[in-house]
Amino acid sequence: MNSYQPAPGRIDGRGLSIRLGHGSEAFEAVQRLDFAVEPGEFVCILGPSGCGKSTLLGALAGHLVPSSGQLSVDGQAVAGPSPQRGMVFQHHTLLPWRSVLDNVAFGLKMQGQGRTERRRQAREMLQLVGLDEFAGRWPSQLSGGMQQRAEIARVLINRPRLLLMDEPFGALDAQTRARMQELLLDIWASIRTTVVFVTHDIDEALFLADRILVMSPRPGRFIEDLHLDFPRPRRASLLTSPEFTHLKRHCLALLRHEEGRELPRLTPLGLPDTEHPPLRIAL
Ligand SMILES: Nc1ncnc2c1ncn2[C@@H]1O[C@H](COP(=O)(O)OP(=O)(O)OP(=O)(O)O)[C@@H](O)[C@H]1O
Numbered sequence: 001m002n003s004y005q006p007a008p009g010r011i012d013g014r015g016l017s018i019r020l021g022h023g024s025e026a027f028e029a030v031q032r033l034d035f036a037v038e039p040g041e042f043v044c045i046l047g048p049s050g051c052g053k054s055t056l057l058g059a060l061a062g063h064l065v066p067s068s069g070q071l072s073v074d075g076q077a078v079a080g081p082s083p084q085r086g087m088v089f090q091h092h093t094l095l096p097w098r099s100v101l102d103n104v105a106f107g108l109k110m111q112g113q114g115r116t117e118r119r120r121q122a123r124e125m126l127q128l129v130g131l132d133e134f135a136g137r138w139p140s141q142l143s144g145g146m147q148q149r150a151e152i153a154r155v156l157i158n159r160p161r162l163l164l165m166d167e168p169f170g171a172l173d174a175q176t177r178a179r180m181q182e183l184l185l186d187i188w189a190s191i192r193t194t195v196v197f198v199t200h201d202i203d204e205a206l207f208l209a210d211r212i213l214v215m216s217p218r219p220g221r222f223i224e225d226l227h228l229d230f231p232r233p234r235r236a237s238l239l240t241s242p243e244f245t246h247l248k249r250h251c252l253a254l255l256r257h258e259e260g261r262e263l264p265r266l267t268p269l270g271l272p273d274t275e276h277p278p279l280r281i282a283l
């Protein structure tokens with residue numbers, strides 16, 4: 001899409017800790033995170049339930065204030081929410097009394113754009129997510145997958161530096177979810193904004209990401225930074241490739257890793273994996 005000009009979108013986190021709760025019940029949800037994300041990178045945050053993934057995303061969105069450390073986007077400290085850092089949750093936030101088109105155009109209305117221009121851009125966004133024929137519908141007239149597509153368009157119309165996604169396909173059935181993953185990659189191929197995508201689904205992370213940051217159980221720390229070089233465009237056949245299975249096994253071992261034990265290391269594909277010897281089937 002030629003008129004789409006994404007801003008850079010580099011993230012820097014230094015010694016980032018986030019405390020939640022109050023008084024004697026306060027605890028560190030994430031602890032001393034050091035990381036950098038390049039502009040345009042597609043990063044998945046993978047970790048067990050309760051490890052602090054949503055907390056970290058909340059800090060990136062500016063909804064939560066870190067208790068220590070620094071968090072900046074393109075060199076500017078994150079201080080409060082901004083349309084420059086758009087968030088997509090598991091459930092959409094479309095306004096039920098506005099048409100799909102007006103929902104998508106809403107961000108531009110907030111910026112003071114005129115009706116004709118904001119509707120033109122909203123139509124462009126709906127085309128990008130494959131919903132141009134549904135512009136005049138109410139959100140309740142869309143399927144779950146279509147609602148999430150409209151939600152993505154609603155966020156992208158602000159040309160965000162960061163697209164933050166918290167298990168955005170978690171409520172969808174398996175087939176719709178797979179289609180949405182491919183669609184998201186197609187969208188990202190044309191707009192190349194930085195994506196931080198939270199999931200606890202290993203297949204989803206491996207299918208989507210350039211890079212997976214794996215978190216330990218609470219308090220969340222990064223225990224792996226996995227760079228994936230599967231060719232793009234990615235299609236379903238990737239899920240059954242030996243490389244994919246190999247990395248999946250490694251991610252599984254990381255998610256099952258217990259505190260105090262040595263962290264599982266990624267062995268090169270083809271070398272014997274001493275931690276996970278091949279299964280023997282008794283005949
Ligand atoms: N407002 C809050 N006050 C107190 N504790 C909270 C609050 N929000 C979350 N928690 C706790 O903080 C920890 C981190 O929560 P968070 O929602 O970030 O985890 P998560 O990795 O996103 O989990 P899930 O995969 O289940 O969504 C959890 O143990 C959770 O119970």
Ligand SMILES: [Mg+2]
Binds near residue numbers: 053054055166
């Ligand atoms: Mg969560």
